[in-house]
Amino acid sequence: MRKRSLKESLGIIGRGSLNWLTEKPIVVSFEVTDSCTCYCKHCDHGGPKDDSRNLGPADYRRYMDVLRPCVVQISGGEPLMRDDVVDIVRNIKSDSGLPYTILVSNWSLMTDELYLALRAAGIDQFSVSLDFPDERHDEFRRFPGLYRHLSTIVPRLGALGYDDIVLNSCITSANLAEINAMADKAREWGVNICYSAYSPRRTGCRDYFLNSPEQLALLNRELDSVEARRDGTNWIVNAPTTLEATRRYFEKGGIPGCKAGLRFLVVTCRGELQPCSMQFKRYPLQAQARMVEEFARCNTCDECYVSIRSYLDKNFPQLLWENVSGYFSFKTRMQSKAAPGPAKA
Ligand SMILES: C[S@@+](CC[C@H](N)C(=O)[O-])C[C@H]1O[C@@H](n2cnc3c(N)ncnc32)[C@H](O)[C@@H]1O
Ligand code: SF4
Ligand code: SF4
Secondary structure (H helix, E strand, C coil), X not given: CCCCCHHHHHHHHHHHHHHHHHCCCCEEEEECCCCCCCCCCCCCCCCCCCCCXXXXXXXHHHHHHHHCCCEEEEECCCHHHCCCHHHHHHHHCCCXXXXXXXXXXXXXXXXXXXXXXXXXXXXXXXXXXXXXXXXXXXXXXXCCCHHHHHHHHHHHHHCCCCCCEEEEEEECCCCHHHHHHHHHHHHHHCXXXXXXXXXXXXXXXXXXXXXXXXXXXXXXXXXXXXXXXXXXXXXXXXXXXXXXXXXXXXXXXXXXXXXXXXXXXXXXXXXCEECXXXXXXXXXXXXXXXXXXXXXXXXXXXXXXXXXXXXXXXXXXXXXXXXHHHHHCHHXXXXXXXXXXXXXX
């Protein structure tokens, strides 16, 4: 995975440190629409929704001025359903290069032109959901032809060499045996991979959680193999500590210590603040401090280990170390494909 320059990373670390001390969020996820092109089996979104009261592109500037996150996710629903998504990115990105901006999308609507326009507007990382390394992806996402589309456009855009595309694979009971096969696919397509973990909280369905000792044993074998495949290029984007915690999450059926509402939060498509995408207590923009007091300080929910959470559960020294250690490792730097930097999501 392409790393940022030291200067850009120091900008992120500087703002992140300030936010940490002042209890502003490090990461904000803007869910720019509730509508979606897919109807995935593991998700509570799906199909068209009422988009008439969505924030407009210029509104995002106001949210950035107040919240000042150093990392932003643009997500949904399916963010590429917004025909003004490039304009939204322009309003989020500042001249300083901050925030580090990640587009989280299923890529059903991605085109070569849109990818380039989004890059030019300020997207630093494209997170592309992939649940299976073959046509089972279409069945799981209930979108015929999606895998075929990905299997042509991802390698084609990967070959441009920007090294900013990351396959985003949510581990479920259905794709557990495919964890390494999806890493193979990332290699074949010339892109990176990041794993996250299924949470039953979205849909209430426990079937896609790992419920048996056999499933947990398979998870451990698959993740052991993933660990053995790391090299200096950061193509397996999760930090080792994150994959370790993913094992614990599935084994224990939950993981405490969530910092939702404090270190990260969600802005809904209509502009309300939510602690996360699965907690629906909502606050106006100016009430982020109240959300910290009322929700974050007493939150005991342990029901997910999604990427945004896994990144921010860490204490500050650990987070800092995982982001800067590449600069001080001669071996890592020499093996890296590009200059070093942050964002092990
Ligand atoms: C909610 S989607 C929104 C962006 C876009 N539609 C996509 O699928 O990438 C963001 C990520 O959440 C993941 N996701 C959906 N349901 C989930 C669940 N129940 N637990 C954990 N992750 C989930 C998806 O696989 C996807 O990678
Ligand atoms: S995971 Fe993404 S693509 Fe699938 S239904 Fe949810 S929002 Fe839509
Ligand atoms: S563990 Fe945290 S991020 Fe996950 S659902 Fe609960 S409150 Fe939300």
